[in-house]
Amino acid sequence: MIRILIVEDQKIMQKYFEYLIESNKEFQHVQTIADANDAIKVCNSTKVDLVLMDVQTSHNHDGLSAGKEIREAHPKTKVLIITSLIDPEVLARAKTGCADSLWYKDHGDEEILDVIHQTLEGKRVFPDVSPNVQLNWIQSDEISPRQLEMLRLYIKGFSYSEIAKKMGCSTAGVRWNFQEMISKTGYSCKEDLIAAALESKLLVTTLK
Known part of the structure:
Protein backbone atom coordinates (compact mmCIF):
# COMPACT_ATOMS: atom_id res chain seq x y z
CA MET A 1 0.00 0.00 0.00
CA ILE A 2 1.10 3.54 -0.75
CA ARG A 3 1.48 5.47 2.48
CA ILE A 4 0.44 9.12 2.21
CA LEU A 5 0.98 11.97 4.68
CA ILE A 6 -1.24 15.07 4.44
CA VAL A 7 0.22 18.43 5.46
CA GLU A 8 -2.56 21.01 5.27
CA ASP A 9 -3.88 23.61 7.73
CA GLN A 10 -7.29 24.26 6.16
CA LYS A 11 -9.96 21.95 7.59
CA ILE A 12 -11.99 21.75 4.39
CA MET A 13 -8.93 20.72 2.35
CA GLN A 14 -7.88 18.25 5.04
CA LYS A 15 -11.24 16.52 4.75
CA TYR A 16 -11.08 16.56 0.95
CA PHE A 17 -7.65 14.91 0.81
CA GLU A 18 -8.56 12.43 3.55
CA TYR A 19 -11.65 11.38 1.58
CA LEU A 20 -9.57 11.08 -1.58
CA ILE A 21 -7.01 8.82 0.07
CA GLU A 22 -9.31 6.74 2.26
CA SER A 23 -11.66 5.96 -0.62
CA ASN A 24 -8.79 4.59 -2.72
CA LYS A 25 -7.81 1.00 -1.88
CA GLU A 26 -4.19 1.41 -3.00
CA PHE A 27 -3.58 4.29 -0.56
CA GLN A 28 -3.05 4.27 3.19
CA HIS A 29 -3.60 7.48 5.15
CA VAL A 30 -0.63 7.85 7.51
CA GLN A 31 -1.67 11.06 9.27
CA THR A 32 -2.97 14.59 8.74
CA ILE A 33 -0.95 17.44 10.26
CA ALA A 34 -1.17 21.21 9.95
CA ASP A 35 2.49 22.22 10.34
CA ALA A 36 5.19 21.58 7.74
CA ASN A 37 7.85 21.37 10.44
CA ASP A 38 6.04 18.36 11.94
CA ALA A 39 6.09 16.64 8.53
CA ILE A 40 9.87 16.30 8.78
CA LYS A 41 9.51 14.57 12.16
CA VAL A 42 6.85 12.18 10.83
CA CYS A 43 8.96 11.21 7.82
CA ASN A 44 11.96 10.64 10.09
CA SER A 45 10.00 8.28 12.32
CA THR A 46 7.77 6.32 9.94
CA LYS A 47 7.65 5.16 6.32
CA VAL A 48 5.96 7.66 3.99
CA ASP A 49 5.73 7.16 0.22
CA LEU A 50 4.13 10.49 -0.66
CA VAL A 51 3.67 13.79 1.16
CA LEU A 52 0.84 16.07 0.07
CA MET A 53 2.43 19.30 1.22
CA ASP A 54 0.79 22.71 1.50
CA VAL A 55 3.12 25.72 1.14
CA GLN A 56 1.78 28.07 3.80
CA THR A 57 1.10 25.90 6.86
CA SER A 58 0.47 26.57 10.56
CA HIS A 59 2.60 29.33 12.08
CA ASN A 60 3.46 30.33 8.47
CA HIS A 61 5.97 27.48 8.34
CA ASP A 62 7.20 26.92 4.82
CA GLY A 63 6.18 23.68 3.12
CA LEU A 64 8.78 24.20 0.39
CA SER A 65 11.66 24.22 2.87
CA ALA A 66 10.21 21.17 4.61
CA GLY A 67 9.77 19.43 1.25
CA LYS A 68 13.41 20.03 0.37
CA GLU A 69 14.58 18.63 3.70
CA ILE A 70 12.37 15.54 3.36
CA ARG A 71 13.53 14.84 -0.20
CA GLU A 72 17.19 15.13 0.81
CA ALA A 73 16.81 12.90 3.89
CA HIS A 74 14.43 10.38 2.29
CA PRO A 75 15.08 10.13 -1.48
CA LYS A 76 12.35 7.49 -1.96
CA THR A 77 9.66 9.75 -0.46
CA LYS A 78 7.83 11.84 -3.06
CA VAL A 79 6.72 15.39 -2.23
CA LEU A 80 3.72 16.84 -4.04
CA ILE A 81 3.25 20.53 -3.29
CA ILE A 82 -0.40 21.61 -3.14
CA THR A 83 -1.02 25.34 -3.02
CA SER A 84 -3.36 28.19 -3.76
CA LEU A 85 -0.43 30.64 -3.84
CA ILE A 86 0.19 31.74 -7.42
CA ASP A 87 3.34 33.66 -6.53
CA PRO A 88 5.82 32.79 -9.33
CA GLU A 89 8.53 32.39 -6.69
CA VAL A 90 6.61 29.42 -5.21
CA LEU A 91 6.67 27.58 -8.55
CA ALA A 92 10.33 28.45 -9.15
CA ARG A 93 11.39 27.19 -5.72
CA ALA A 94 9.32 24.01 -6.06
CA LYS A 95 11.16 23.17 -9.27
CA THR A 96 14.59 23.55 -7.68
CA GLY A 97 14.63 20.60 -5.31
CA CYS A 98 11.73 21.37 -2.98
CA ALA A 99 9.20 19.05 -4.63
CA ASP A 100 8.65 16.28 -7.16
CA SER A 101 5.45 17.90 -8.46
CA LEU A 102 3.14 20.84 -7.86
CA TRP A 103 -0.64 21.18 -8.08
CA TYR A 104 -2.67 24.38 -7.75
CA LYS A 105 -5.75 24.06 -5.53
CA ASP A 106 -7.77 26.80 -7.24
CA HIS A 107 -6.22 26.90 -10.69
CA GLY A 108 -5.14 23.37 -11.64
CA ASP A 109 -6.44 21.86 -14.86
CA GLU A 110 -5.28 18.36 -14.00
CA GLU A 111 -7.08 16.22 -11.44
CA ILE A 112 -5.16 15.78 -8.22
CA LEU A 113 -5.39 11.97 -8.45
CA ASP A 114 -3.71 12.04 -11.86
CA VAL A 115 -0.89 14.16 -10.46
CA ILE A 116 -0.51 11.82 -7.47
CA HIS A 117 -0.21 8.77 -9.72
CA GLN A 118 2.23 10.44 -12.11
CA THR A 119 4.37 11.61 -9.19
CA LEU A 120 4.45 8.12 -7.69
CA GLU A 121 5.54 6.79 -11.09
CA GLY A 122 8.56 9.08 -10.93
CA LYS A 123 7.30 11.83 -13.22
CA ARG A 124 7.80 15.51 -12.36
CA VAL A 125 4.54 17.36 -12.91
CA PHE A 126 4.84 21.13 -12.97
CA PRO A 127 2.97 23.85 -14.90
CA ASP A 128 5.16 25.90 -17.23
CA VAL A 129 4.11 29.14 -15.56
CA SER A 130 2.09 30.17 -12.53
CA PRO A 131 -1.59 31.09 -13.11
CA ASN A 132 -2.75 34.59 -13.96
CA VAL A 133 -5.11 36.69 -11.87
Missing part, protein backbone atom coordinates in the same frame (compact mmCIF):
# COMPACT_ATOMS: atom_id res chain seq x y z
CA GLN A 134 -6.94 39.90 -12.64
CA LEU A 135 -5.43 43.02 -11.13
CA ASN A 136 -8.10 45.62 -11.82
CA TRP A 137 -7.47 46.57 -15.48
CA ILE A 138 -4.86 43.95 -16.39
CA GLN A 139 -3.78 40.34 -15.98
CA SER A 140 -0.93 39.73 -13.57
CA ASP A 141 1.45 38.52 -16.31
CA GLU A 142 1.46 42.09 -17.67
CA ILE A 143 3.60 43.02 -14.68
CA SER A 144 7.20 42.01 -15.35
CA PRO A 145 9.07 39.60 -13.04
CA ARG A 146 11.44 42.45 -12.20
CA GLN A 147 8.56 44.70 -11.17
CA LEU A 148 7.06 41.90 -9.08
CA GLU A 149 10.37 41.51 -7.29
CA MET A 150 10.44 45.24 -6.55
CA LEU A 151 6.91 44.99 -5.17
CA ARG A 152 7.88 41.96 -3.08
CA LEU A 153 10.88 43.78 -1.58
CA TYR A 154 8.79 46.85 -0.80
CA ILE A 155 6.22 44.71 1.03
CA LYS A 156 9.07 43.17 3.02
CA GLY A 157 10.02 46.66 4.23
CA PHE A 158 12.77 47.73 1.82
CA SER A 159 12.88 51.42 0.86
CA TYR A 160 13.14 52.57 -2.76
CA SER A 161 16.86 53.23 -2.31
CA GLU A 162 17.43 49.80 -0.73
CA ILE A 163 15.51 48.12 -3.58
CA ALA A 164 17.59 50.05 -6.11
CA LYS A 165 20.83 48.91 -4.49
CA LYS A 166 19.67 45.31 -4.27
CA MET A 167 18.49 45.21 -7.90
CA GLY A 168 21.30 47.24 -9.45
CA CYS A 169 19.33 50.23 -10.66
CA SER A 170 18.64 53.83 -9.64
CA THR A 171 16.13 54.98 -7.04
CA ALA A 172 14.43 56.95 -9.81
CA GLY A 173 14.15 53.70 -11.80
CA VAL A 174 12.41 51.97 -8.89
CA ARG A 175 10.04 54.90 -8.50
CA TRP A 176 9.26 54.83 -12.25
CA ASN A 177 8.47 51.08 -12.09
CA PHE A 178 6.04 51.59 -9.22
CA GLN A 179 4.35 54.43 -11.07
CA GLU A 180 4.04 52.26 -14.17
CA MET A 181 2.52 49.36 -12.20
CA ILE A 182 -0.04 51.70 -10.61
CA SER A 183 -0.84 53.28 -14.00
CA LYS A 184 -1.20 49.93 -15.82
CA THR A 185 -3.41 48.35 -13.18
CA GLY A 186 -5.54 51.45 -12.69
CA TYR A 187 -5.31 51.51 -8.92
CA SER A 188 -5.41 54.90 -7.24
CA CYS A 189 -2.29 54.34 -5.15
CA LYS A 190 0.53 51.97 -4.32
CA GLU A 191 -1.28 50.69 -1.22
CA ASP A 192 -4.25 49.49 -3.31
CA LEU A 193 -1.88 47.66 -5.67
CA ILE A 194 -0.15 45.97 -2.74
CA ALA A 195 -3.47 44.96 -1.17
CA ALA A 196 -4.64 43.41 -4.46
CA ALA A 197 -1.35 41.51 -4.96
CA LEU A 198 -1.55 40.04 -1.46
CA GLU A 199 -5.28 39.28 -1.56
CA SER A 200 -4.97 37.46 -4.90
CA LYS A 201 -1.96 35.49 -3.51
CA LEU A 202 0.17 36.80 -6.34
CA LEU A 203 2.83 37.58 -3.73
CA VAL A 204 3.55 35.85 -0.44
CA THR A 205 6.09 37.30 1.98
CA THR A 206 5.18 35.70 5.31
CA LEU A 207 6.71 32.22 5.02
CA LYS A 208 9.16 31.21 7.74
